[in-house]
Amino acid sequence: MQSEVASAIYKALEIAKKSNLLQCQIPAQIILERPKNRDHGDYATSIALTLAKQANLQPRVIAQVIIDSMNSNNLLTPAGISKTEIAGPGFINIFLATASQAAIIPKIISTGKEYGSSNLLVGKKINLEFVSANPTGPLHLGHTRWAAVGDSLGRVLSAAGAEVTREFYVNDRGNQMDLFGASIRAAALNQPRPESGYHGEYIEDLANQIQKSNPDLISLPESESIAAFRDAGYKLQLAQQNRVLDNFGTHFDVWFSEKALYENNFFDHSLNKLKAQGHVYESEGAIWLRTTDFGDDKDRVMIKSDGSFAYFASDSAYYVSKRERGFNLCIYMLGADHHGYVGRIKAIAACAGDDKDKDVEILIGQMVKIIEGGEEIKLSKRAGTIITLEELVEKVGKDAARYTLTRFPTDTPMVMDVDLLRKNTNENPVYYVQYAHARICAVLRNAKDYGIDYEIKSFNPELLVHERERELIGLLAEFPRIVSAAAQAREPHRVARYIEDLASQYHRFYNDCRVLPLGDEKPTELNSARATLCLATAQVISNGLDLLGVSAPEKM
């Protein structure tokens, strides 16, 4: 409906311009908004206000010209418009005819799971990198935020037509890995762990497991033994992360090994590529990338003066790898403690000859705090430091954890209240939304028992005239727009906020509009039409929850 309305306005403007009633440039897109206030119609546009200046006319005069043009050229009825009015400084409020508004219902049902999808990002091949935790310990809260939001963003981008690869970068080389190996070995020997090593309880678990399956490692010469413990521990820990993420509903397409960047001369290849662009130089015995050419604070060392690779070497080669694997957009999701990397990653892209504003995007996730019993939880037995993903899921369940983490924009620090997430009331938005879905399913089960026919083919759109019905339908029609906007802005939380609105709107409808017959009444066409509306609503809630990776239960 929306596009019909927009094009009707567009045509009206064109005609008015042709007949010299208006002198202005017609914008390519007519923006329709949903007014907050229902009295302002189903849609409203401020087009007359924005054109006022260049047309050199009062906004209200322009609005009148547009409306006259729509009237005299018979544009209203075909677009499903029943009424227009000019309001305030020059808004045009648009009211839809019942039947044309309700036409979205069968469309939703027949489109099913695909309703909300678009081709907005068709042709975009996106590398979505998130979590990328070091394989030296369990995933903690910061990772958890990305595990939820990143996965959801992947779903939203896919729904917008993009081809998305979810990627986890495994830092499987370097000092940290060696410290990790030494820590496990120390635990196996019952010796004190290295000063700056790893101290969580899980290190002992790893040591025990390795001892059990490979009792010989302990007796190897020290450096070999550390390496052996490192490699064995790394495999176990990575598998543990994989398993936990899997339980969480977050699945990666690629687990990319940092070590692999140094195999088959790939690093040299990527270095040559950067050299060819002219931003590599040597100084004080080290090899540098001149990232300051592109706004970074300082140049970065790739190969240290002792000949070893700096971490940044991997970053640069990794970027080259992504681009060579055919991705035309690389999205990095980083924790706030890494936001200092934004400049240098962008600079790598630019040094590789890419457009740092278009080919790379970096999303920063702010910190997550978790409170229970009114106090912040800081300690985790397992990790030795902060609470883990696994522990969070044990406490509140997968759905509540995922939902809560995805319903806030990532650039805001957030507080999770464990006690609240365990509540089954509308304090807890997950249950609020899921409950709406379960409620609809119950109504539909009962409708079936009544023999009420809510198939598309018997749907009569003229009957849904109640204010609550119209509001609900209007909101259902918004869903594709919400998903597209969420994809465009890389903000999956918009989907969450939308389904909360939708759930609320459904509950209001449910309260005021009886779906099923009362007592001995015989089912009417209105019962059917309302049941069909219920079915469409359930579909949209379910699609929305699915984009967040949260289940849509049929019973609660």
Place this chain on the structure above:
RNA sequence: GCGCCUGUAGCUCAGUCGGAUAGAGCAACUGCCUUCUAAGCAGUAGGUCGCAGGUUCGAUUCCUGCCAGGCGCGCCA
């Protein structure tokens, strides 16, 4: 010192092409179930949108400065 993020109701937070009377949940108060799931709905109350300027028909939204809080500024990974 420099950079990024944040500041909206008592609390937790929404509010991007700048739009009409700034919203939701909780907490407080008042109603609604012998009939669809009350895990729900309706109502009352609650605000100098951090502060001060600027841009314009119009600013919570854009720009500048300031104040407050969080985080980051290695030839570590």
